[in-house]
Amino acid sequence: GAVVSQHPSWVICKSGTSVKIECRSLDFQATTMFWYRQFPKQSLMLMATSNEGSKATYEQGVEKDKFLINHASLTLSTLTVTSAHPEDSSFYICSANDVTSGRSNEQFFGPGTRLTVL
Amino acid sequence: AQKVTQAQTEISVVEKEDVTLDCVYETRDTTYYLFWYKQPPSGELVFLIRRNSFDEQNEISGRYSWNFQKSTSSFNFTITASQVVDSAVYFCALSEGAGGTSYGKLTFGQGTILTVHP
Numbered sequence: 001g002a003v004v005s006q007h008p009s010w011v012i013c014k015s016g017t018s019v020k021i022e023c024r025s026l027d028f029q030a031t032t033m034f035w036y037r038q039f040p041k042q043s044l045m046l047m048a049t050s051n052e053g054s055k056a057t058y059e060q061g062v063e064k065d066k067f068l069i070n071h072a073s074l075t076l077s078t079l080t081v082t083s084a085h086p087e088d089s090s091f092y093i094c095s096a097n098d099v100t101s102g103r104s105n106e107q108f109f110g111p112g113t114r115l116t117v118l
Numbered sequence: 119a120q121k122v123t124q125a126q127t128e129i130s131v132v133e134k135e136d137v138t139l140d141c142v143y144e145t146r147d148t149t150y151y152l153f154w155y156k157q158p159p160s161g162e163l164v165f166l167i168r169r170n171s172f173d174e175q176n177e178i179s180g181r182y183s184w185n186f187q188k189s190t191s192s193f194n195f196t197i198t199a200s201q202v203v204d205s206a207v208y209f210c211a212l213s214e215g216a217g218g219t220s221y222g223k224l225t226f227g228q229g230t231i232l233t234v235h236p
Binding site: 032034036042043044045046049091095097106107108109111112114 | 153155162163213226
């Protein structure tokens with residue numbers, strides 16, 4: 001099956017620093033990846049759609065200057081949380097579509113990255 | 119706009135009981151996909167099922183079964199003879215079908231916390 005990895009799996013940082021989270025599709029190409037955020041005991045909320053070779057599309061209410069997304073290749077998207085603050089502490093999950101097979105509407109999720117900002 | 123409602127916030131059952139998790143959705147699309155995911159304490163989403171809007175057949179997979187009723191916009195999930203390992207948060211999700219502007223994005227319900235006691 002299609003595998004999506006995320007790195008790091010968890011990170012603790014000081015307030016004001018920037019953190020980069022990587023999302024990789026290991027055995028398929030993903031022209032589109034999605035970034036979700038999940039606060040404790042809450043649901044997953046879509047933050048943005050990451051498109052290979054073009055700018056990301058952000059959902060309403062998500063600050064594009066704070067959550068920088070780069071999708072430089074067909075297998076890698078990165079989310080950088082700039083000047084992180086404690087309220088950014090959350091579980092960040094990426095997903096990817098495998099458009100090269102017949103599973104184009106199947107979402108494959110990464111294992112998530114738990115960010116704690118002190 | 120799409121919306122998914124899981125009215126049951128928490129369910130507690132004793133092992134071997136059957137349990138049904140409700141999911142009601144709203145969409146204006148004629149083509150869409152419905153999903154169920156399990157999220158154990160580790161946080162990683164486990165894919166359970168995907169159903170497209172044109173397939174109203176119910177499905178059974180082992181102890182799991184799903185009842186899709188387009189007339190009531192519901193996609194309920196039943197676990198038969200529940201086990202302690204079934205304890206997790208379960209999410210119902212909806213995505214637009216191919217060709218739509220929101221293709222691939224998932225709208226999640228609020229989640230249902232299922233606790234199965236021995």
